[in-house]
Amino acid sequence: MLNVSEMKKSLLVSIWFMFLTFPIMVIRVNPIEKIVEWRWGNMFLVGIGSFILSFIWRYFIRQKESGLKKVEMGEKIIPFFEKLRSGDSIYLRSLCMTLSCAAAVFPFVFSTYQTTIMTTVLMYVVLGLGLNIVVGLAGLLDLGYVAFYAVGAYSYALLNYHFGLGFWTVLPLGAVLGAFFGILLGFPVLRLRGDYLAIVTLGFGEIIRLVLENWNEFSFGPSGIANIPRPSFLGIQFSLQQATVYQYFLTIGLALCTIFVVNRLQDSRIGRAWIALREDETACQAMGVDKVRTKLRAFALGATWAGMVGVMFAAKTTFINPASFTFIESALILSIVVLGGMGSVPGVVIGACILILLPEYLRAFTEFRMLLFGAILVLMMVFRPQGIISNVRRTYELKGVPGRTLRD
Amino acid sequence: MEYFLQLLLGGLTRGSIYALIALGYTMVYGIIELINFAHGEIYMIGAFTALIMSSVLTLYGFNEVSIIVLSSLIALIYSSAYGFTVEKIAYKPLRGAPRLSPLISAIGMSIFLQNYVLLAQTSDFLPFPTLIPEFNFMKNYEHVFGSTELVIVVTTVLVMILLTILIKFTKIGRAMRATAQDKKMAMLVGINVNKIISVTFIIGSVMAAIGGILIASHIGQINFYIGFIAGIKAFTAAVLGGIGSIPGAVLGGFVLGWTESFATGYVSSDYEDVFAFALLVLILIFRPEGILGKSSSQKV
Structure with a gap:
């Protein structure tokens, strides 16, 4: 493998990348003080890094191609989880x-701090599972998912501020409002295909955020809403530490409930309809699936969870402002779903753990967090589009006929 | 009346920039049916490279004209190199994959490039040098239409003309049109489809970089995030005009520019971006194929 032509290829790649990253990585200008800083060390790093990475890249490309060939030859690759x-x-x-x-x-x-982190992870598990319904099962790429999250959070904050409604009253309300906004977004985009849909949902998410930021009379603008009460338990007031533990168990409950519901949904009539819709819209309609209803259900059911987590989020942080609901957040949730495996429930759980815990424990890493998310999205799509844990299609073994299976 | 004229010309300037970026979207979409999400980032990198190179050249005492020419030229070269590389890494391995895959990969690329510039450079807004000189004959109209605006509009028109010539009358343009119509058929008649796709990315990137340099010297400051919003808006323009259609992208750019200009001028400037997105949503509901686009039936 380490022959001359391979070396030459990698050398060319590394020279190309050194050229490519030259102005941005090497030179840094300070236009105000008129200083130019030359960082030649970076160029060296880029050269070495791309030289090594190009070997790895080609190795994986070859792996992938041989994997495809095996599938064509009829060999069955059983994933580890299966x-x-x-x-x-x-x-x-x-x-x-x-x-x-x-x-x-x-x-x-563990300490309160660790518990808080775990609560965050569980929240992202629920968000990931919610988005998984829309993206993974129904195949509708939603880039504005964070809007529903914001709807939930703001509905708790505002209803509590104006009418003094408690956490438990707003939690179902948040879910309903989330679903309502899901349908609201769903209607105009019903006719759109994948890529248009992505942009419109992105626009929708941004509209919600911009409205929250600018409509001061309604949402208190960028300064946000503070002093949101934590959830209570039969009217008992907790200390901060107790409240954290209580929140943790609430979130676990929500996560378990979500996992249960999503699992059941997957195998239900609607779930099948979603998967069929994802595979081929036209054929699916020809089979008698109501496209409008199925899509709206996906949006509504996906948004419901985001609305609920939104309420939880507001109760956990006791302060919200529009800065928590940017596109970055949507991208993070999408990365969780993509990394874990689209349509796979255990995949989403693992994806959330990796993407939330890693930056939390590797502090030096935090800076590179977003860079990593971007890279993960690209690399996963190129090398392992099915994610860490791929969703296995149900197959029925035909008893008595060796080696034959029927796909459902 | 003067206020109206100001908004009209302001919208024209904005629209030109949107049109320049939208062309890149539309051309790529026309050929491989992919929304190149990272296109806005190419535009940002173009502007950044121009800023860096012009600062370096100023420090080494080059004269004004050579600074303008050299830094723009280098910015164009670099942004096309980025466009080319992005295609090779993020899109080429995904030919033939399900539609969602390249789109997610494109979003990843966009996030990656944004943060790459953020980490390697800075998150602050950097002042962009005024590369475009002030013309004396524009002095009297300064209050409605400055020299920068004039340069932007003239450059856009020139680029459009060049692009039309390239696509209509050259060999490579014909190959591009053929690839857009039917990739397999184009391959059969001996067109190197991979090369044509690369060329399309390069042309699109060059136009995005031109847009980036022009708008940066118009606004006077840049940061790593400018590509994101500009990219979405340019995409809106491309969809508005009918994606895949080149005159459509130009028309869409101007319509969007005017909409924004008049809406911020007469309604409220807080919701500048909301108008663009609302327009996009409305267009997609009522006329998803765009103003000039042809509605196509879906293939099974």
Whole structure:
């Protein structure tokens, strides 16, 4: 593999990248003080880095191509997780038991700070699962998902501010409002295909944020709303630490509920309709699936979870402003879904853990967080479009006919 | 009346820039049916390179004309190199993949490039040098239409004419049109489709960079985020005119420029971006194929 022509290729790549990154990586100007800073070290790093990366890149491209060939030859590649599921279910069951035990004792073993982080992770799990319905199952790329999150958060903050409504009253209201906005967005975009849809949802998300930022009488503008009460439990007021633990368990409850519902939805009539719609819209309509209803349901059910998490988010931070609901947030949730595996529930859980915990624990990393998200989106699409844990299509084994399967 | 004229010409200037960027979207979409999300970032990188090079050249004592020419030229070269590389990394391995994949990859590329510039340079707004000189004969009209605006509009018109000639009358333009119509067929008649796609990205990037340099010297400051909003707006312009159609992109750019200009002038300047997005949503609801686009039936 390490022959001369490969070396030459990589050398060319590294020279190209050194040229490409020259003005932006090497030179830094300060136009006010008229100083130019030359950072030749960066050029060296880019050269070495791209030299090595080009080998890895080509290696993976070859891997991918040989993988495709194997599939064409009829070889079946069973993903790791599927092996786990179809094999001894004892492993899976004991894994689940361990995880749930760990989750139950977590806030009592670790500090409040750690509990807060875990709560955040769980919130993103729910958001990811919600978006997973829209993107993963129904195949509608929604780039404005954060808008529904904002709707939930602001509905709690504003209803509490004006009418003094409590957390438990607003939680279902937030879900309903989320679903309502989901349908509101769904209607105009019904006729649009993938790429148009992406842009319109992006525009929708930005409109919501800009309105929240500029309509001071309604949303208090960029200064946001403070002093949002934390959730109460039968009227008992908690101390800060107790409230954190309580929130943690609430979020676990919500996450479990979401996982359950999404799992059931996937195998239901609607879920099948979504998957069919994702695969081929025209054929799906020909099979008698009502396109309008199916799409609207996807938007509404996806947005419901975002609305609920929004309420939770407002109750957790006790302060919200439009800066929490930028496009970056939508991109983060999308990265979770894409990294984990579109349409796969365990994938989304793992994706959320990786993308939220990594920057949290590797502090030096935080700066490069967004750079990494971008790279993840590209690399996952190029090398592993199905994500870490791919969603396995259900197949029915035909008993008695060896080696033949039917796809549903 | 003067206020109206000011808004009209302001809209024309804005529209020219949108049209320049929208052309890149429309050409790429016409050929590989992909919304090149990273296009706005190419525009931003073009502006950044021009800023960096002009500062360096100023420091080394070059004269004014050579600074303008050299820094613009280098910016064009670099942005087309970026456009070319982005296509090779993020889109080429995904030919034939499901439609959603290249789109997600494009979004990733856009986020990556934004943060690359943010980390390697700065998150602050940088003052952009006035590359465009003040013309004496424009002095009397300064209050409604300055020299910069004039240069922007004239350059845009020139670029449009050149592009039309390129597409209508050259060999490469004919190959591009053929590829846009039917990739397989084009391959069969001996067109190197991969090369044509690269050329399309390069041409689009050059136009985005021209737009970037012009708007940056018009507004006078840039940061890493300018590409994002400009990209979405230019995409709006492309959709408005009918994506895939080149005169449509130009028309869409002007319509969007005027809409924004008049809406901010007469209604409220707080909601500048909201008008653009609202226009996009309205157009897509009532006429998804755009003003000049042909409605096409979906293929199964």
